[in-house]
Amino acid sequence: MANETHFFSTTPSTREEILEATFYALCEHGYADLTISKIGDHFNKSQSLIYHHYEDKDDLLLDLLEYMLEEFESQVPVSTQSPKAYIYEIVDQIFGDAEGSNAQFSKAVLELRAQTAHNEKYRELFRRSDEFVQKQIALVIREGNEQGVFDVEKPKQAAALFQTVIVGVQGQQTINENNIIGSSKIEFRRYIDQCLISSNE
Amino acid sequence: MANETHFFSTTPSTREEILEATFYALCEHGYADLTISKIGDHFNKSQSLIYHHYEDKDDLLLDLLEYMLEEFESQVPVSTQSPKAYIYEIVDQIFGDAEGSNAQFSKAVLELRAQTAHNEKYRELFRRSDEFVQKQIALVIREGNEQGVFDVEKPKQAAALFQTVIVGVQGQQTINENNIIGSSKIEFRRYIDQCLISSNE
Numbered sequence A, B: 001m002a003n004e005t006h007f008f009s010t011t012p013s014t015r016e017e018i019l020e021a022t023f024y025a026l027c028e029h030g031y032a033d034l035t036i037s038k039i040g041d042h043f044n045k046s047q048s049l050i051y052h053h054y055e056d057k058d059d060l061l062l063d064l065l066e067y068m069l070e071e072f073e074s075q076v077p078v079s080t081q082s083p084k085a086y087i088y089e090i091v092d093q094i095f096g097d098a099e100g101s102n103a104q105f106s107k108a109v110l111e112l113r114a115q116t117a118h119n120e121k122y123r124e125l126f127r128r129s130d131e132f133v134q135k136q137i138a139l140v141i142r143e144g145n146e147q148g149v150f151d152v153e154k155p156k157q158a159a160a161l162f163q164t165v166i167v168g169v170q171g172q173q174t175i176n177e178n179n180i181i182g183s184s185k186i187e188f189r190r191y192i193d194q195c196l197i198s199s200n201e
Helices: A014-033 A036-041 A048-053 A057-075 A083-095 A101-117 A120-146 A155-175 A177-196 B014-033 B036-041 B048-053 B057-075 B083-095 B101-117 B120-146 B155-175 B177-196
Strands: none
Touching: A014 A036, A014 A048, A014 A057, A014 A101, A014 B014, A014 B101, A036 A048, A036 A057, A057 A101, A057 A120, A083 A120, A083 A155, A083 A177, A101 A120, A101 A155, A101 B014, A101 B101, A101 B155, A120 A155, A120 B155, A120 B177, A155 A177, A155 B101, A155 B120, A155 B155, A155 B177, A177 B120, A177 B155, A177 B177, B014 B036, B014 B048, B014 B057, B014 B101, B036 B048, B036 B057, B057 B101, B057 B120, B083 B120, B083 B155, B083 B177, B101 B120, B101 B155, B120 B155, B155 B177
């Protein structure tokens, strides 16, 4: 199977091979129609290995979610760039490209986020991840404040809007007609330039 | 059954009674576990009536989605207020209250939006609705421009960010720990004040 997304290892462990198969099966069939057998169709080894590692569908999906969120968290760029270049890089990552691997990732995340309405375990993982991302972005903004590049009274509050926009983009990537995402990105850059960047810059 | 949300009629037709039962069953069980029988548990009349009106679960859910989106579209306030008060009212509606009927609505919408990844019919309905809302908000901003209250070069672009934020809030309402939504709202108001409102105001 082609490694179409960039977040699976090129030398995967069995666990990672199972998770990769689950990811593609989830993208193809959706949460409701997903079965271990359909995951097996994307898995090169014996299907019994999946049952050996996981109790049921949700057990497997929760491990996939944890893996994806860790990858997502690690993508918050750790950079030696200036906070301004850094925040623009975050924006590029948030909005991604509608056709590429970001869209695949968003599709899977959207499916799993919908489970938060009914399952506390999904809710707990997303809550942890959302808070992590918010903290990371607040950190960048604070750093920019200290360097005089940004002038933001409440960095955590600004980071909350970033977090809402991240979720919004993920929810729109399956229906990106009329390029709402592209226009949103330009407008969000305008917000950054007018509401975050210091007027001395 | 108590009419907990404000978008179902108090003198419902049979169709509306079925849709209301479907809404509450969807909120309770989620898309994947939803069955006509579980919908029947929320319906005061004979379950056979549901089969009489709808072919299957998706046929029924698509009609519910259409009904909900029409209600959502009708909630875009048609107002004689000033564009500024009007846009603040839209913000109040977007962010709603995390515990109230908005959260129930968001939960159901999130479940159905996840189906857009796999089902063109859901995608088509959401696309239509997203574009409608974007157009309505662009209209308000244009009106504000004409009255000199707003100073926005690209109203449709600003409306796209509103649309992304709407989807983001819906996706966060099931896991609103740490009040990310509340902070987002204040920051989004800051964006409106600094990026939309004319500096002469």
